[in-house]
Amino acid sequence: MKLLFFTDTHIRGTTPRNRKDNLIETLETKFKEILYISKEHDVDFILHGGDLFDRPDISPSIVRKFALILNSFHIPIYAIAGNHDIYGHNIDTLHRTMLGLFDAIGIIKLIKQDEVVFLSRDNIKVQLTGQSYKYNIDSKTNKNSYIINKKDDDVDYAIHIVHGMLLDKPFIEGIPYTLIDDILDTKADITLSGHYHSGFGVKEIEGKYFINPGSVIRITNSLREIDRTPKVVLIKLDKDINIDLIPLKTAKPGKEILDRSHIEMAMLKNERIVEFKQSIDSSADFEKLDIDHIVNSLAQTEGVSDSVKKEALMRIGNAQMYYEEDEDE
Helix, strand or coil, X not given: CEEEEECCCCXXXXXXXXXXXXXXXXXXXXXXXXXXXXXXXXXXXXXXXXXXXXXXCCCHHHHHHHHHHHHCCCCCEEECCCCCCCCCCCHHHHHHCHHHHHHHCCCCEECCCCCCEEEEECCEEEEEEEEXXXXXXCCXXXXXXXXXXXXXXXXXXXXXXXXXXXXXXXXXXXXXXXXXHHHCCCCCCEEXXXXXXXXXXXXXXXXXXXXXXXXXXXXXXXXXXXXXCCEEEEEEEXXXXXXXXXECCCCCCHHHHECCHHHHHHHHHHHHXXXXXXXXXXXXXXXXXXXXXXXXXXXXXXXXXXXXXXXXXXXXXXXXXXXXXXXXC
16 A cells, blocks of 8 residues: 655645745646656555645635646545644634535545544555644643554554644744654554644654654745755555655755745844944943933944934834833823
8 A cells, every 4th residue: 555645735825925936836836746746656545734725715716726636636635634724723613614625525535533544455454543733732731632542453554644743852942842752652553744844754663653744835934944855755555664755856945935035134134233232332331321312322323324223213212102101100
């Protein structure tokens, strides 16, 4: 049996300002390459890890375009819902979304909560389950979304798909996440995850596979995303499990399609404000905090651009207004 997994396609009708290409055309090209890969490797089933759409109410013209592409796969497509596919992180809104429409008319087969799907091909039987995104999926007390407690005696392998912040190592403090090490008691032979766009590739621990190839599309313009090549996962099941990460050839280098000019301009602006503060500190001796003195010194300070001075004066004025309002109360 062969399965092809990919995730976080974020189909949308507009191009973010941090991309230099036409995102709709890029998405269409990538989907067609994934279709080619599925035919080249004679894939039996397609699996999608959630966030098929970037929002639940994509325009009908865009939906039509990708419905035609997905229909051309001619093999079953199983998916779960990501946070962008539904309203308010609420899976109960699915019937009002484009993903729900795709499920209703049979373009994809959405794996429901607590549903078990059995796939059979070439004398291999797979138990397939899925967990769509929910608001508390990565709370410390909620690991059940990632864990399969029962594997049917009649199956060769169990695969579980989750749309959540599953990671191989600790992340930024304050952002909820779940570590692979915390769910090692799952009965699933393969756990597939989406949501974390950078991905962590393939991790094999104690004979179990945990996989996130990263988002098919690069939405953000972080340095990590610029260096990343979008991939899909080919899963071959026989007597053993074989996993291949396949880079998308149509994915252009990040530097060609991701624009960091807005970030760089913001960084430069912050640097200039810091330089301005340092120049004030070094050129003026404030014996007391007198606002008029600060404003006059600012206006006469050399080596600072007029735009930075204007921004600083505006902020000083706002701060003064806020301070005076507080005193009047």
